[in-house]
Amino acid sequence: ARVDSKVMALLMHWEGTAPWAPPYVWPPYGSEDNFRKFADQLHQDGHLLGVYCSGIAWTNESLLEDYNRKQQFEEEHLAEVMCASPEGELRSIICNGAQRYGYDMCPTNEFVEQVVVQEVSHMLDSGCDYIQFFDQILGGLSCFCYSDKHGHPPVPGKWQNEAMIALYEKLQKLIDESGKKVLIGCEAAAAEPFIPDLLFNDMRFNINFFAGNPIPLYQYVYHEYINNFMGNQNPTRKCIDYEKSPDNLLWRTAYSFIAGDMLTVVLRDAGEINWDWGSHWTESKPNQDDILDLIHHLNAWRTGEAKPYLCFGRMEKPYELKTEAPVDIELLDRGRLKGAKLTNPPLLTSRWQSQEGKQAQMIVNYTTQAQKCSVRVDHLQETTVTVVETADGKQRAVYKVDATGEFSLRIEPLSAIMLQL
Secondary structure (H helix, E strand, O other): OOOOOOOEEEEOOOEOOOOOOOOOOOOEOOOHHHHHHHHHHHHHOOOEEEEEOOOOEEEEEEOOOOOEOHHHHHHOOHHHHEOEOOOOOEOOOOOEOOOEEEEEEOOOOHHHHHHHHHHHHHHHHOOOOEEEEEOOOHHHOOOOOOOOOOOOOOOOOHHHHHHHHHHHHHHHHHHHHHOOOOEEEEEOOOOHHHOOOOOOOEOOHHHHHHOOOOOOHHHHHHOOOOOOEOOOOOOHHHOEOOOOOOOHHHHHHHHHHHOOOEOOOEEOHHHOEEOOOOOOOOOOOOOHHHHHHHHHHHHHHHHOOOHHHHOOOEEEOOOEEEEOOOEEEEEOOOHHHOOOEEEEOOEEEEEEEOOOOOEEEEEEEOOOOOEEEEEEOHHHOOOEEEEEOOOOOOOEEEEEOOOOOEEEEEEOOOEEEEEEO
């Protein structure tokens, strides 16, 4: 109700086997019956249900729960379907030793397809609308395999793309035959070969905080073909100092919005919004009213006047904004982050072209104070620009562009406007 939006509840740690214990997840924690009741109630209220999974790795033993598959691994000779190193040794590069002991499965083996189809079939039957099955293989590509026993060349290559596309097409056929509208996704943005198959993904731009300030390059190239969502924001807690920069979640949310991604919140105890996935529930929390107000305003744009641009548009280079004092996001004072910070303008902006050829530029004030700026549009000297002030399009203002090609604006806290050009 606070965000005035349809919601998809995207569950983590829902697996009845063990958290992050691929490839098996079924039955769900708490029983299939309770899971189905939850899905039915969400749908009855007009909402959607999604689940996180953990990709096509193999778990021999969970380090989080009393769970192991060692006996099955030995009896079914599953070492034969695992990714191998150049020396022929079994290998795993994702979360091994942290959450589980196991290996990565090579997608050229029939066993992998059978297990994935089996698990996804259960989710379809139980009412899931979105299945982020391919977590922990970023971009949707399988791990490298050098085995000479799987029928593929014993080096990484295009066979990996072909094997994964075949798996994705098998899942799409399964979904089509079910008669349901369900999307499959992966962690991070889908690599280009997989865009037709992975249409909604966990765009975890915050992983880049270890290197610097992220920019929406992926959306600039691909947004007209694919939409993604803000993601669970892991591992932001390992980068940003929440105590020194309590408004960082507002900035991250605005960044996702101007990049054209759907907005995400991570819930802690009692339904309160947390900083990210992985932050302890006993720690401080974001200002609840501020983040809810910002999402309320931004998502109204995404479903309202800005929908042709933010959902289906092509990103263009924005017209220049001149803003006031920048905002610093303080990083943790440790390791390679020591002494670093992320510096951003108080207003974020992006320009879009709709499929009909119309253009618009969004400007977001993610701060809790009103902000002033000037917009530079050199080719529009001595003319006017229409500023849409509300997401329903009912409040508009006309601004005069001066001889220098600029005009000035004032934008209210935690809100956005749209320039129609």
